[in-house]
Amino acid sequence: MSVSETYRDIxxxxxxxxxxxxxxxxxxxxxxxxxxxxxxxxxxxxxxxxRSVPWQRVVNARGEISLRSGGSQGECExxxxxxSEGVEFAPDGRIPLERHLWRPDGDGVRQQTL
DNA sequence: GTGGTGACTGCCA
DNA sequence: ATGGCAGCCACCA
Numbered sequence: 655m656s657v658s659e660t661y662r663d664i665x666x667x668x669x670x671x672x673x674x675x676x677x678x679x680x681x682x683x684x685x686x687x688x689x690x691x692x693x694x695x696x697x698x699x700x701x702x703x704x705r706s707v708p709w710q711r712v713v714n715a716r717g718e719i720s721l722r723s724g725g726s727q728g729e730c731e732x733x734x735x736x737x738s739e740g741v742e743f744a745p746d747g748r749i750p751l752e753r754h755l756w757r758p759d760g761d762g763v764r765q766q767t768l
Numbered sequence: 769g770t771g772g773t774g775a776c777t778g779c780c781a
Numbered sequence: 782a783t784g785g786c787a788g789c790c791a792c793c794a
Contacts, residue, residue, distance in 0.1 A: 660791070679776050694790050696775040701792075712775080720775045 663687060664698040671711045674740040675756040676749055678715050685758060696720065710735045711756075717749040 667685045671677050677685075679692035688694055692715075699709045710732040714720045719732050737743065741754050 658791075680778095683776085688790075690777080691789050691791090692776040693774065693788090694776090697773090697791065698775095700775050702775095709775085714775085715777060 660686070660688065660694065661698045661701070664695055665702065665704070665707050668699070668707050668709060668712055670758075671708055671756050673708075674754070676711045676713050676717075676736070676741060676751070676754050677756040678717075678751070679712060679720075680715060681756070682712055711739075713749060717751040717754075718747065 664682060664686045667682050668677070679695040680690070682695045683689060683692045686695070695712065699707075699712060702709055733743065733747075736749070741749060743749055
């Protein structure tokens with residue numbers, strides 16, 4: 655394999671993010687069994703080369719899109735993809751985590767209660 | 769094996 | 782409210 659089990663675990667968690675919802679790096683890290691190590695998630699996604707993984711649903715703690723080193727059109731593409739999935743963006747370009755933050759435990763029980 | 773860096777987060781000023 | 786510094790783990794040279 656090209657990736658370690660840690661990466662694979664991270665990808666697995668990211669793949670479990672439901673459509674129309676987003677998760678923070680820290681959250682994914684915690685679910686992946688690496689609490690407090692959001693950097694690894696970001697780094698794992700940076701090394702990610704698989705379109706099967708919805709990496710676009712992973713945002714930073716502020717609900718903004720973290721763009722990669724050097725900067726690229728990935729940011730715009732990510733936003734478009736999320737909007738296409740039903741994720742709303744605030745005027746300031748942020749995502750209301752209160753509404754779209756993924757709740758693994760809730761499992762879509764109370765998230766839709768706007 | 770060692771050193772530096774990174775798509776982050778949280779606390780302090 | 783914003784800005785800056787330190788820390789964690791894994792990958793690359």
